[in-house]
Amino acid sequence: MPEGYKTKQRQRILNYLMANSHRHITVEDAAEDLRHKGEPVGKTTIYRYFERLVEDGLVRKFTAEGESACFQYIAGDTCQEHFHLKCVDCGKLFHLECAYLEQLEQHIFDVHHFTIHSGRTVFYGLCEDCAQKASKENLK
Amino acid sequence: MPEGYKTKQRQRILNYLMANSHRHITVEDAAEDLRHKGEPVGKTTIYRYFERLVEDGLVRKFTAEGESACFQYIAGDTCQEHFHLKCVDCGKLFHLECAYLEQLEQHIFDVHHFTIHSGRTVFYGLCEDCAQKASKENLK
DNA sequence: TTGCGTGCAAAGGTTTTGCATGGCA
DNA sequence: TGCCATGCAAAACCTTTGCACGCAA
Numbered sequence: 001m002p003e004g005y006k007t008k009q010r011q012r013i014l015n016y017l018m019a020n021s022h023r024h025i026t027v028e029d030a031a032e033d034l035r036h037k038g039e040p041v042g043k044t045t046i047y048r049y050f051e052r053l054v055e056d057g058l059v060r061k062f063t064a065e066g067e068s069a070c071f072q073y074i075a076g077d078t079c080q081e082h083f084h085l086k087c088v089d090c091g092k093l094f095h096l097e098c099a100y101l102e103q104l105e106q107h108i109f110d111v112h113h114f115t116i117h118s119g120r121t122v123f124y125g126l127c128e129d130c131a132q133k134a135s136k137e138n139l140k
Numbered sequence: 141m142p143e144g145y146k147t148k149q150r151q152r153i154l155n156y157l158m159a160n161s162h163r164h165i166t167v168e169d170a171a172e173d174l175r176h177k178g179e180p181v182g183k184t185t186i187y188r189y190f191e192r193l194v195e196d197g198l199v200r201k202f203t204a205e206g207e208s209a210c211f212q213y214i215a216g217d218t219c220q221e222h223f224h225l226k227c228v229d230c231g232k233l234f235h236l237e238c239a240y241l242e243q244l245e246q247h248i249f250d251v252h253h254f255t256i257h258s259g260r261t262v263f264y265g266l267c268e269d270c271a272q273k274a275s276k277e278n279l280k
Numbered sequence: 281t282t283g284c285g286t287g288c289a290a291a292g293g294t295t296t297t298g299c300a301t302g303g304c305a
Numbered sequence: 306t307g308c309c310a311t312g313c314a315a316a317a318c319c320t321t322t323g324c325a326c327g328c329a330a
Contacts, residue, residue: 007304007310027295042312047295049310063205066320068294085254094254100247105263107240113268114225114234121261123245128253147285147329167320182287187320189285206295208319286327297316304309 012039013049017059017073024062024070024093064093064122084122089130152179153189157199157213164202164210164233204233204262224262229270 053059085094193199225234
């Protein structure tokens with residue numbers, strides 16, 4: 001758990017992250033949503049506290065190419081490392097937990113002697129829907 | 141091969157990229173190294189031409205967390221998609237080509253119906269040397 | 281000659297820093 | 306009271322854009 005003072009700003013941020021642990025949150029998102037909820041917190045504070053939470057291991061940081069940084073609360077032990085799949089057509093970001101990742105880490109350790117602590121992967125491509133749309137287009 | 145005009149700036153950039161195809165190059169690197177070589181090219185031009193080369197498939201773009209974008213010339217057909225391993229201790233960036241990646245793509249297609257075009261992966265952890273150093277430290 | 285390429289300067293956007301103020305312990 | 310947290314404003318960065326000029330075809 002995070003150390004230090006328990007200010008209302010930090011409580012607001014943490015509540016918000018926990019309530020949205022299934023989503024990727026940007027600093028902008030958090031600032032806006034909290035303001036709309038009538039619980040405003042300055043962006044500087046959000047930046048600073050997010051970094052702190054990442055250090056403490058409660059939050060995972062992730063940045064997709066050319067986009068602003070995303071953060072996600074790590075809900076207990078149910079959330080594992082996961083892959084990100086970004087559809088280049090509709091722009092949707094999928095994240096999927098996948099046992100394959102563990103095998104991969106083991107493989108990299110065995111063969112390349114590198115000890116992985118955390119990972120960040122993004123694959124760009126077509127999601128199922130867009131792939132289907134694309135193949136229909138080609139039939140025309 | 142890249143279309144369009146063959147200006148001296150573009151030749152300089154391409155030469156430089158090919159000569160450094162084993163490295164990750166930032167726009168800053170290229171601008172500085174070319175200037176030192178007595179072949180200055182404006183950063184704007186480098187940004188624009190790099191993007192172009194990425195579109196043409198001659199160069200791969202890659203951005204590590206919190207760092208500026210890196211580019212790398214794709215040397216013929218010998219260079220495949222690869223993983224990045226970043227050591228959190230010494231800061232070195234390793235890239236390794238690995239057949240496992242292809243298996244993984246196949247798996248993701250089979251199970252999750254996502255068609256991967258390109259990937260970008262970074263794993264953070266300890267390289268062999270630093271892991272050894274760390275375990276020695278712990279013995280003290 | 282025509283149109284694309286170039287690069288300066290400036291804008292844009294995100295993230296960090298300085299600093300005075302505020303609030304928890 | 307002491308110390309850390311907060312948040313405004315400004316700085317720092319990286320990247321993109323506007324625009325006048327230059328050069329390749």
